[in-house]
Amino acid sequence: MKALNKLITVDETVKLINEKNTLILAAEEAILENLPKGNWIGGTIPYFMDEKGGCLSKEKVFVTDFTNYIETSKIELIGKTEITNVVKGRYENGFTFMLIPCFSEVLNDFAMQAQSIEDLYNAPLVGWVTGIDLDNIGKQQPKVFNGNTGFNSDNIAILMHVKLPDNKIAELDIINIFCQGDGDTFEFLEDGFSCKDCLINGKKTNLADYIKATGLDVRLPIVADYSGASINISFQQVDEKNKTVLFYAPLRKNTVYKQAKPIEDYVKLFNENMPKDPESMIFSCNCILNYLYSELEGKTTGGITGPITFGEIAYVLVNQTMVYLNICDK
Amino acid sequence: MVPDINRLEWQELIKGKIQLKIESFSLQMKISSLNRNFKNGIIKIDRAVKELHDLCEKYEKIYTNDLNRIFKN
Numbered sequence: 504m505k506a507l508n509k510l511i512t513v514d515e516t517v518k519l520i521n522e523k524n525t526l527i528l529a530a531e532e533a534i535l536e537n538l539p540k541g542n543w544i545g546g547t548i549p550y551f552m553d554e555k556g557g558c559l560s561k562e563k564v565f566v567t568d569f570t571n572y573i574e575t576s577k578i579e580l581i582g583k584t585e586i587t588n589v590v591k592g593r594y595e596n597g598f599t600f601m602l603i604p605c606f607s608e609v610l611n612d613f614a615m616q617a618q619s620i621e622d623l624y625n626a627p628l629v630g631w632v633t634g635i636d637l638d639n640i641g642k643q644q645p646k647v648f649n650g651n652t653g654f655n656s657d658n659i660a661i662l663m664h665v666k667l668p669d670n671k672i673a674e675l676d677i678i679n680i681f682c683q684g685d686g687d688t689f690e691f692l693e694d695g696f697s698c699k700d701c702l703i704n705g706k707k708t709n710l711a712d713y714i715k716a717t718g719l720d721v722r723l724p725i726v727a728d729y730s731g732a733s734i735n736i737s738f739q740q741v742d743e744k745n746k747t748v749l750f751y752a753p754l755r756k757n758t759v760y761k762q763a764k765p766i767e768d769y770v771k772l773f774n775e776n777m778p779k780d781p782e783s784m785i786f787s788c789n790c791i792l793n794y795l796y797s798e799l800e801g802k803t804t805g806g807i808t809g810p811i812t813f814g815e816i817a818y819v820l821v822n823q824t825m826v827y828l829n830i831c832d833k
Numbered sequence: 834m835v836p837d838i839n840r841l842e843w844q845e846l847i848k849g850k851i852q853l854k855i856e857s858f859s860l861q862m863k864i865s866s867l868n869r870n871f872k873n874g875i876i877k878i879d880r881a882v883k884e885l886h887d888l889c890e891k892y893e894k895i896y897t898n899d900l901n902r903i904f905k906n
Contacts, residue, residue, distance in 0.1 A: 618866065623866070624859050624862055624863040624866065624888060625887075625888060625891070627859070672892065672894065672895065674857075674859070674892075674895050675858060675859060676857075676858045677858055729861055729862055729865035730855055730860075730861045730862070730864040730865040730868065731854050731855045731856075731861045732858055732861035732862055732865065757869070757873075817858070818859070818862055819862075831894070831895070832894075833894060
């Protein structure tokens with residue numbers, strides 16, 4: 504049975520909430536704040552991958568319905584000082600779904616500290632970074648909502664810990680069509696979201712100068728190899744005046760990065776890398792940068808649907824990556 | 834069945850001595866994390882092996898293909 508994971512009307516969403524379903528919701532702030540209380544958590548975003556293709560919708564809600572797959576669930580709010588506790592409340596057999604607002608201190612702290620969280624990989628930590636219409640950046644803040652109480656915040660992470668039946672298991676996976684190219688190596692001198700000087704092929708170089716001199720295509724992320732997993736760090740801004748480069752996820756020292764190989768046709772490559780068993784998939788999300796750079800508006804990605812997000816959570820913060828969750832038989 | 838915790842391959846995985854393309858994302862991330870922590874002296878090899886073995890027991894079905902390829906004999 505395929506889970507409900509689709510863009511629906513507000514009225515259809517209200518019906519599911521009133522039927523006491525366990526839901527993850529994605530929609531504009533004005534919609535989320537007017538929904539009835541219930542067993543849901545929500546995050547702001549108006550971009551979606553629908554069955555008909557990528558779209559912007561300010562009227563509909565993207566609903567992921569866990570009800571038929573789970574035994575129970577509990578909602579937890581986590582502030583910036585507690586961010587390393589995100590997995591403490593999880594169930595032994597289950598997963599944790601996290602929504603976290605973009606441009607927030609709590610996101611920065613999570614991104615910087617996630618890799619040091621004890622037992623992080625013992626159960627899936629999946630989710631996404633909430634966002635806003637790109638035209639409203641600077642005018643509005645992305646938010647998260649607790650459907651149990653109606654509380655919302657732009658600087659809190661909201662978690663839904665989900666317990667699965669004993670005969671089921673959750674598996675988190677990604678589709679990242681970017682992989683390391685054959686170009687220069689980049690090593691960073693400290694952890695963080697920005698860089699002035701770094702080691703390029705072992706030689707200390709100002710990264711902003713290097714990008715200007717080489718004409719580096721900053722739409723392509725830099726990629727690290729984590730024992731075979733390609734983890735992207737996307738460029739946010741090249742500040743030539745201050746000779747600083749900003750990124751959407753933290754750079755790690757003692758890690759070798761290379762820029763991704765160029766991609767000619769995102770949709771074609773995505774379809775070639777589709778999961779073997781999409782029927783087990785109960786949730787997925789994809790990155791706003793893939794939506795923009797690969798011009799996904801109106802295009803479908805192998806029938807996979809979900810919110811288009813300002814960052815993806817696959818245990819850690821990842822960029823330009825599709826993240827998905829499977830529920831399988833044990 | 835997950836191979837015995839005393840098999841040498843567990844230590845080799847953590848020390849980065851097995852150059853094999855792991856398929857499961859969570860296993861890739863766990864090995865990478867243990868590899869980094871072991872190199873930086875944050876974790877001792879016995880503890881790292883125990884953590885990796887425990888994870889593989891929990892997710893045995895998901896990791897079957899990877900485990901079969903790592904532990905060929």
